[in-house]
Amino acid sequence: MTRKKPDRRITSTDVARESGLSRATVSFVLNDTPGQSIPQATRERVLAAAARLGYTPYAPARTLRSGRSDIVLFVLPGWPQGPTMTELVDHAAEVLSQAGLTLVTHVHTGDPDRLAGLWAALNPAAVFGVRPFTPQETEGMRRAGITAVLPPPGSAADDDLAASVWVRGIGRTQAEHLIAKGHTRLAYALPDDPRLAALAQGRAEGAARACAAAGLAPPEVAAVPMDAAAAAAVLASWRDRPAAPTAVCAYNDEVALALLAGMRELGLSAPGDLAVIGADDILAARFAVPPLTTVSIDSGHLGAGIAQGVLRILDGQPADLALTLDGVRVIERTSA
DSSP, X not given: OOOOXXXXXXXXXXXXXXXXXXHHHHXXXXXXXXXXXXXXXXXXXXXXXXXXXXOOOOHHHHHHHHSSOSXXXXXXXXXXXXXXXXXXXXXXXXXXXXXXXXXXXXXXOSOHHHHHHHHHHHOOSEEEESSOOOHHHHHHHHHTTOOOEESOTTOOGGGSHIIIIXXXXXXXXXXXXXXXXXXXSEEEEEOSOGGGXXXXXXXXXXXHHHHXXXXXXXXXXXXXXXXHHHHHHHHHHHHTSTTOOSEEEESSHHHHHHHHHHHHHTTOOTTXXXXXXXXXXXXXXXXXXXXXXXXXXXXXXXXXXHHHHHHHHHTTSOOOOOXXXXXXXXXXXXXX
């Protein structure tokens, strides 16, 4: 019985044999070696042979030749990853792929040793994160020879991606919308998921800043469980106060939906008894009762912009990354 030979990687030697050309010529073409005068017909002959055989460059060898891999590492925070982040990653990956780079994501839970292991294992061409890297993380990248880092080391916390868009930007936009509608007493509904505590507090801080800018008291803040009866209890506590809120910003649409369910438990309705605004514009927000006013982020545009910033750094240019709130907008429906 003849045993089938195991599959093996197609090499440049196979391409040379298939094309009938020397290994040196094939190597020059496949590696796009500069300074070589190779006729276009010969180049096409090599590439056609490589395509027929299914040749792909061997990543470790390519890394040794170039001094870096073709990997860009995106370090995500330890938040539950929803559709907004997924869209950002997809668009960033598309832009990087067009430039011949591969995006790899890593959810960072705070262990610097795990990041150090990634630097060593992947030798990424560039690294970018939602939050600025700590001095320890930055030093680890420096020792690994990684110089293309976004946001650049030393970035102020207020300028990082999380603070400017996902955190304070959303809370500020929510509160500004409600204030423009004439509301002067706001509340902020936080999630009861401890993994989201810092992010949620930042959004509430953004709302507080909007209130301060309008000369209003800061919002009443409370965690709202994902349970109608528990949400109703929070709402009842707000309504018992002398200056009861007339509108509430919810950390996200899920929390807003819990608030609407709690209002039904109390025989209340939005926006007459309490205006409600969420964030993220999930599909269920459109079918809420009443339909949920929410804040949407153009995360695809944001992801593409981040990727372009990475490419500029790799080309030796300033990142020139303008993470503005232009992509944050209110989707107005009935609840507010």
